[in-house]
Amino acid sequence: xxxxxxxxxxxxxxxxxxxxxxxxxxxxxxxxxxxxxxxxxxxxxxxxxxxxxxxxxxxxxxxxxxxxxxxxxxxxxxxxxxxxxxxxxxxxxxxxxxxxxxxxxxxxxxxxxxxxxxxxxxxxxxxxxxxxxxxxxxxxxxxxxxxxxxxxxxxxxxxxxxxxxxxxxxxxxxxxxxxxxxxxxxxxxxxxxxxxxxxxxxxxxxxxxxxxxxxxxxxxxxxxxxxxxxxxxxxxxxxxxxxxxxxxxxxxxxxxxxxxxxxxxxxxxxxxxxxxxxxxxxxxxxxxxxxxxxxxxxxxxxxxxxxxxxxxxxxxxxxxxxxxxxxxxxxxxxxxxxxxxxxxxxxxxxxxxxxxxxxxxxxxxxxxxxxxxxxxxxxxxxxxxxxxxxxxxxxxxxxxxxxxxxxxxxxxxxxxxxxxxxxxxxxxxxxxxxxxxxxxxxxxxxxxxxxxxxxxxxxxxxxxxxxxxxxxxxxxxxxxxxxxxxxxxxxxxxxxxxxxxxxxxxxxxxxxxxxxxxxxxxxxxxxxxxxxxxxxxxxxxxxxxxxxxxxxxxxxxxxxxxxxxxxxxxxxxxxxxxxxxxxxxxxxxxxxxxxxxxxxxxxxxxxxxxxxxxxxxxxxxxxxxxxxxxxxxxxxxxxxxxxxxxxxxxxxxxxxxxxxxxxxxxxxxxxxxxxxxxxxxxxxxxxxxxxxxxxxxxxxxxxxxxxxxxxxxxxxx
Numbered sequence: 041x042x043x044x045x046x047x048x049x050x051x052x053x054x055x056x057x058x059x060x061x062x063x064x065x066x067x068x069x070x071x072x073x074x075x076x077x078x079x080x081x082x083x084x085x086x087x088x089x090x091x092x093x094x095x096x097x098x099x100x101x102x103x104x105x106x107x108x109x110x111x112x113x114x115x116x117x118x119x120x121x122x123x124x125x126x127x128x129x130x131x132x133x134x135x136x137x138x139x140x141x142x143x144x145x146x147x148x149x150x151x152x153x154x155x156x157x158x159x160x161x162x163x164x165x166x167x168x169x170x171x172x173x174x175x176x177x178x179x180x181x182x183x184x185x186x187x188x189x190x191x192x193x194x195x196x197x198x199x200x201x202x203x204x205x206x207x208x209x210x211x212x213x214x215x216x217x218x219x220x221x222x223x224x225x226x227x228x229x230x231x232x233x234x235x236x237x238x239x240x241x242x243x244x245x246x247x248x249x250x251x252x253x254x255x256x257x258x259x260x261x262x263x264x265x266x267x268x269x270x271x272x273x274x275x276x277x278x279x280x281x282x283x284x285x286x287x288x289x290x291x292x293x294x295x296x297x298x299x300x301x302x303x304x305x306x307x308x309x310x311x312x313x314x315x316x317x318x319x320x321x322x323x324x325x326x327x328x329x330x331x332x333x334x335x336x337x338x339x340x341x342x343x344x345x346x347x348x349x350x351x352x353x354x355x356x357x358x359x360x361x362x363x364x365x366x367x368x369x370x371x372x373x374x375x376x377x378x379x380x381x382x383x384x385x386x387x388x389x390x391x392x393x394x395x396x397x398x399x400x401x402x403x404x405x406x407x408x409x410x411x412x413x414x415x416x417x418x419x420x421x422x423x424x425x426x427x428x429x430x431x432x433x434x435x436x437x438x439x440x441x442x443x444x445x446x447x448x449x450x451x452x453x454x455x456x457x458x459x460x461x462x463x464x465x466x467x468x469x470x471x472x473x474x475x476x477x478x479x480x481x482x483x484x485x486x487x488x489x490x491x492x493x494x495x496x497x498x499x500x501x502x503x504x505x506x507x508x509x510x511x512x513x514x515x516x517x518x519x520x521x522x523x524x525x526x527x528x529x530x531x532x533x534x535x536x537x538x539x540x541x542x543x544x545x546x547x548x549x550x551x552x553x554x555x556x557x558x559x560x561x562x563x564x565x566x567x568x569x570x571x572x573x574x575x576x577x578x579x580x581x582x583x584x585x586x587x588x589x590x591x592x593x594x595x596x597x598x599x600x601x602x603x604x605x606x607x608x609x610x611x612x613x614x615x616x617x618x619x620x621x622x623x624x625x626x627x628x629x630x631x632x633x634x635x636x637x638x639x640x641x642x643x644x645x646x647x648x649x650x651x652x653x654x655x656x657x658x659x660x661x662x663x664x665x666x667x668x669x670x671x672x673x674x675x676x677x678x679x680x681x682x683x684x685x686x687x688x689x690x691x692x693x694x695x696x697x698x699x700x701x702x703x704x705x706x707x708x709x710x711x712x713x714x715x716x717x718x719x720x721x722x723x724x725x726x727x728x729x730x731x732x733x734x735x736x737x738x739x740x741x742x743x744x745x746x747x748x749x750x751x752x753x754x755x756x757x
Contacts, residue, residue: 061694067586073114073502082482117579124583145462149433165462470512504532532576552651599642
């Protein structure tokens with residue numbers, strides 16, 4: 041109550057009209073079943089087209105459930121729903137895995153420095169990542185001299201040395217074009233083995249030291265390497281200087297360009313492999329180590345080689361360097377190296393941290409909901425990893441065959457990483473469809489649909505392909521519909537059921553919130569493998585429900601409507617067969633000459649004649665939900681005559697609008713009534729805070745049996 045304390049004019053707003061009631065939507069559907077990809081827990085995501093469905097939950101290709109190759113009925117039903125006129129579909133994926141971590145496809149290098157993993161479990165997670173390198177004009181460039189000076193590091197070509205030589209840091213023996221196996225340093229007239237960089241092992245297993253090396257006539261002499269015979273090997277050297285362009289990101293990609301006159305090829309026994317002038321690799325953050333890439337970017341280099349640039353000496357002005365960050369994109373392909381690109385990650389680098397690192401762009405926990413659903417791959421980097429290790433791990437993961445297509449191939453090298461190990465698990469059972477409520481990790485199955493108020497239609501098309509658990513899964517759907525109250529479930533018959541079998545199956549249920557359809561639908565194969573396939577009708581029927589609701593209204597029976605996408609039905613039902621099924625509440629799908637393929641039944645699975653028809657059941661659920669949702673303002677209002685009048689007028693106005701739109705039977709006075717007064721409430725009700733309102737509605741029932749009585753008459757009658 042307003043307070044009037046000071047003299048003045050007070051303007052107050054009051055309402056002289058009753059609250060209006062808005063009709064709720066009835067065409068939103070929910071589907072529960074196995075898919076090829078997508079989340080298994082959490083709030084189900086609404087999809088508004090089949091393209092949205094495939095982006096999150098995978099394509100229509102077959103599922104490998106329990107070792108069996110089965111049609112992806114959930115995806116096919118989703119496609120049929122949208123083709124038939126459906127607009128909104130909530131999807132709850134179910135799966136049967138032994139452990140929460142089962143079913144994920146992944147790829148990791150031998151040291152687990154870089155691990156790629158499909159975001160969701162499933163065989164579709166066996167994706168292929170293709171790196172596309174971005175070109176850069178600003179590369180690291182270094183001049184190279186040909187005469188070794190004091191303090192110079194000399195890379196020895198020792199192609200005759202064994203392969204066990206191990207570079208500093210535990211990196212494997214490298215395959216430089218000149219087969220680098222040793223690193224020595226010149227001090228005056230002496231060449232010293234840098235044991236902290238490399239160990240050189242002779243054929244007989246003896247370790248070479250400084251005493252085994254000598255300088256003579258511009259050649260480096262390594263004694264007793266091959267059958268105790270002296271082997272003269274020409275030497276050369278690389279000189280570079282620490283870059284002066286400032287701090288670098290660890291793993292900065294760069295190119296080391298050598299002078300053309302410097303020959304870094306093999307000089308063993310006079311053989312000549314050509315001139316090497318360019319090396320591709322990465323720099324560490326300090327700019328002290330240049331890691332030569334070892335998997336394809338540098339022809340002939342089989343594994344990474346560390347060049348310790350900061351340790352090299354050079355005359356002033358002999359080195360020129362310019363550094364930039366080299367980036368790449370990752371195209372995610374489904375179905376192999378030549379499959380379609382389903383996602384692209386752009387502007388990535390080998391830096392172990394930062395906004396463009398693999399772990400940041402392909403994070404395991406995206407902040408945006410859209411990325412959580414549509415980003416198919418996540419990447420994890422080991423702690424304290426360097427950029428060189430990131431690049432080394434990537435090249436270890438690359439498909440070696442794609443990197444080196446061969447001299448006769450017209451294809452260039454491709455940088456492909458294959459994820460493997462994805463699994464669809466075993467066939468989900470009724471307990472998986474029922475799901476569980478989990479407020480922390482997210483609910484699953486039907487339990488996940490409980491938080492979505494808008495859903496009015498639910499279906500489980502994949503259940504009809506499971507002979508063992510079909511009935512139990514339909515029971516889970518029945519329990520969900522009864523619990524949520526304002527939902528109806530579409531039940532499918534199994535494939536190729538005989539009339540006696542479908543009648544027996546129907547006899548297991550007595551519920552007005554279930555409707556059973558028979559037989560299966562013959563439709564074009566969306567996989568493009570076969571001309572046609574047989575699938576459960578639920579997706580097609582849900583599309584009929586949704587389209588009828590939008591075009592005519594929920595009061596119209598979803599029957600005598602064409603089944604969009606149907607080429608026919610698995611069994612041809614005639615009139616006499618339907619006379620057996622229709623009284624039992626089995627809705628038949630039939631083909632008629634000149635009228636196509638139609639839904640020819642609109643009954644529920646209830647034995648109560650009051651709720652015999654699907655449209656009557658759904659229309660009352662629509663009225664109940666609309667009134668409940670739009671009268672929430674009544675709670676805690678003073679429970680008196682004024683409130684009763686407001687409630688009564690609000691409901692009467694709503695029902696009058698329904699009558700005007702032709703959804704109720706009779707005149708405005710006989711089509712409905714609303715009572716909310718002392719006749720509906722006792723003093724005990726008032727004392728206990730109860731407002732009781734009685735509403736009666738004369739619903740329109742479908743003209744299921746159209747009867748024309750025709751008889752003869754005389755002209756003068």
